[in-house]
Amino acid sequence: MKITAGKLAGLKAVSNDRGVIAAAAMDQRGSLQKALAKEKGSDVGERDLVEFKSLVTEVLTPHASAILLDPEWGLPASKRRAKNAGLLLAYEKTGYDKTGPGRLPDLLDEWSVRRLKDAGADCIKILLYYTPFDPKDVNDKKHAWVERIGDECRANDIPFFLEFVTYDESMDEKGPEFAKKKPEAVIGSMRELTKDRYGVDVMKVEVPINMKFVEGTRASGGTKVYSKQEAKDAFRRAADAATKPFIYLSAGVSNSEFTEALELAAEAGTRFSGVLCGRATWKDGIPVYAKQGADAFRAWLQNEGVKNITNVNARLKPAQPWFAFYGAKSADDLR
Numbered sequence: 001m002k003i004t005a006g007k008l009a010g011l012k013a014v015s016n017d018r019g020v021i022a023a024a025a026m027d028q029r030g031s032l033q034k035a036l037a038k039e040k041g042s043d044v045g046e047r048d049l050v051e052f053k054s055l056v057t058e059v060l061t062p063h064a065s066a067i068l069l070d071p072e073w074g075l076p077a078s079k080r081r082a083k084n085a086g087l088l089l090a091y092e093k094t095g096y097d098k099t100g101p102g103r104l105p106d107l108l109d110e111w112s113v114r115r116l117k118d119a120g121a122d123c124i125k126i127l128l129y130y131t132p133f134d135p136k137d138v139n140d141k142k143h144a145w146v147e148r149i150g151d152e153c154r155a156n157d158i159p160f161f162l163e164f165v166t167y168d169e170s171m172d173e174k175g176p177e178f179a180k181k182k183p184e185a186v187i188g189s190m191r192e193l194t195k196d197r198y199g200v201d202v203m204k205v206e207v208p209i210n211m212k213f214v215e216g217t218r219a220s221g222g223t224k225v226y227s228k229q230e231a232k233d234a235f236r237r238a239a240d241a242a243t244k245p246f247i248y249l250s251a252g253v254s255n256s257e258f259t260e261a262l263e264l265a266a267e268a269g270t271r272f273s274g275v276l277c278g279r280a281t282w283k284d285g286i287p288v289y290a291k292q293g294a295d296a297f298r299a300w301l302q303n304e305g306v307k308n309i310t311n312v313n314a315r316l317k318p319a320q321p322w323f324a325f326y327g328a329k330s331a332d333d334l335r
Contacts, residue, residue, distance in 0.1 A: 007159045010123045011159050021065055022066075023086075023277070030094040033049060044290075050073050056301065067081050088122065089116045091116060146162065161202045164189050190238055202245050209225075249275070250278060266315065282301065
């Protein structure tokens with residue numbers, strides 16, 4: 001296995017000295033704007049979003065191998081990241097197409113992979129709502145979309161991180177019925193989207209279960225969908241479906257729930273290569289910023305935010321270097 005020079009440099013830039021990706025995520029746009037406005041009780045403009053992202057980046061990146069930002073409001077923040085932290089930039093528009101079925105994605109109109117690279121990106125990331133259970137015509141559009149981005153990243157010799165989020169428009173995605181479907185949705189997505197044709201270098205994936213429905217966990221809400229053993233089996237089967245390195249996303253759950261999920265992944269012997277973790281580290285600070293301002297939020301980040309990211313980092317000891325996925329002992333073995 002060999003990796004091109006640009007892709008190798010990008011992956012090394014966003015990894016720690018062990019080759020594990022311990023990245024923070026701060027590319028939220030529409031959801032962040034709504035959450036801040038709700039807490040503030042008034043509209044939130046560009047200045048607030050830039051300031052919020054900049055504070056998160058400044059305080060948390062000394063404890064991260066990289067930061068994921070958006071080029072719309074995150075570029076000023078990218079200049080305030082720690083020297084040790086690489087930069088991933090998002091390429092997709094926030095949200096998805098609500099005019100038809102399938103949650104179809106779109107790219108930012110004024111950006112390209114070349115432009116994101118020129119803006120300082122070490123890696124490119126896109127988010128895709130995906131389920132293998134969608135009609136073929138819907139998924140054919142998504143497959144072609146991912147292929148185009150993969151080819152664009154190949155042409156510019158920069159790593160391509162694909163984040164997928166599973167869904168079902170016919171049910172509550174936080175409820176027990178979807179929790180029953182989630183393992184197969186995640187496994188099928190990993191099996192499809194790690195095919196070479198898509199050009200994905202690292203998959204940013206959901207944990208394949210909903211921790212609130214795992215019997216005997218701290219996160220359990222009392223309703224059982226899976227036993228702990230069944231949950232661990234789902235982690236293993238999803239990992240076995242992947243043909244590329246993968247990292248876990250926090251999907252907006254609490255810090256305690258996400259760290260418990262990482263513990264379960266480790267117990268299952270899952271060969272994950274790290275995390276790209278956003279809201280589990282900073283979302284509880286949203287009301288602090290909205291109601292008390294930047295200085296109070298900075299203080300909160302320095303205390304609670306750092307504590308949260310440290311909790312996540314502590315669960316990365318069992319994570320395997322991304323290059324180990326290819327049987328290499330170091331990243332440079334793939335030159």
